Amino acid sequence: MSCKTKCWKIGLLVVLGVAALGWVVMALWNWLIPTLFVGGKEIDYVQAMGVLLLSKILFGGFRCHGAHGRWHRHRWEQMTQEERDKFQTGMRGCCGDKHQQNGSDTPKEQHD
Secondary structure, three states, rough: OOHHHHHHHHHHHHHHHHHHHHHHHHHHHHHHHHHOOOOOOOHHHHHHHHHHHHHHHHHHHOOOOOHHHHHHHHHHHOOHHHHHHHHOOOOOOOHHHHHHHHOOOOOOOOOO
């Protein structure tokens, strides 16, 4: 599978995931808020996406720190130098220069 196709598929999955999450927020809001609070009104999809964005700003921020980032850092530290080089070569092969991909097969990696 080419890099362009893979990137488009990942992008499409991200967009579909955000859209589905917006629908879940809307459904939960419309199910809970009007019954729990006097004067609580139902919201539409666009308002649900706004609530989702607002909650991300207020509670999550836009930094890539936290448990997920610590897990990646821990995983990176546990790799040997050979594993790190192999990972970086694989990433360059997909998203980097196509010329680097052709010269990336070393005898050391072929024996793994």
